Amino acid sequence: MCGGNLEIATCSHVGHVFRKSTPYSFPGGTSRIVNHNNARLAEVWLDQWKDFYYNINPGARNVAVGDVSARRELRDKLGCKSFRWYLENIYPESQMPLDYYYLGDIRNVEGKNCLDTMGRKSGENLGMTYCHNMGGNQVFAYTKRQQIMNDDNCLDANSKNGPVKLVRCHGMAGNQAWVYDEIDKTIKHVNTGSCLQRPDSSDVNLPLLRPCNYGASQQWIMESDFKWQANNRQEDR
Known part of the structure; x- marks a missing residue:
């Protein structure tokens, strides 16, 4: 972003020697220090994509970041490019979607449960469970390409009655294209x-795909609406 280079030395060797204990302390605990450092990085370098990071790692949102004005001034002084430029040109295979309308959990109106990957891999069924507000497996992005994605997997279905699976995102629409109607x-x-529907009693953790009836079992709430992307929604579609 600032004109430097990352080089891979293919024959290099890296070693790390772990101590039995560290000679320094972590005030407030290790997780607090890690979240503090990561939040400062997000505030200085990630631009609008900091919200993506915070939704995946909500613990970092609640730590005191401190004054980062000097770091932002340094970024401006060096003429560093935007994080969007980085995603488009340096790391296009990143799991961060370039353009997304919503980011957060997807809740069913009737049951108040959320879509959840359940830690499953590509090719396995999408899950659903109670909303825990801790990000992770329940964070989905609804993208400009009409994907609903978590990490590098997208919701995918190849028949009108499902099942809905998690499949590696291919960016070619088809089985992975979904439309969310705000009304x-x-x-x-x-x-x-077909419409996504909450699970029935036969398997309370398995969301269904059924003919649309527009009832409460097929109504969903997408929590986060990022106006910097959503303003152009109709034009993008």
Whole structure:
């Protein structure tokens, strides 16, 4: 971002010697120090994508960042490029979506539970459980490409009655294209025209894909609306 280079020395060797104990302390605990440092980095370098980081790691949002004005001034003085430039040109394979309308948990109106990856891998079923407000497996981005993604997996369905699976995002729409309607709050699968529905009693952790009836079981709330992306929503579609 600031004109430097990252080089890979293919024959290099790196070693790390771990001590039995550290000679210094971590005031407030290790996690507080790590979150503090990461939050400062996010505030200085990630631009609008800091919200993406905070939603995935909500613990970092609550720490005192301190004064970062000197670091921002240094960034300006060095003429550093934007984080968007970095994602587009240096790290296009990043799991951070370039353009997204929503970021956060996706809650069902009727059951108050949230979509959840349950820690599952690509090719496995999407899950659903109680909303824990801790980010992680329950953070989904609704992107400009009409993907609903968590990390590098997207919601995917190949038939009108599902199942809805987590499949590595390919960016080619098809089975991974979804439309969220802010008025009726449905999440509709573009290819099949079916709507995402909360689980039934046969498996309380398995979201369904069913013909749209616009009832409460098919109504969803996407928590976060980032206006810097959403202002151009209609034009983008």
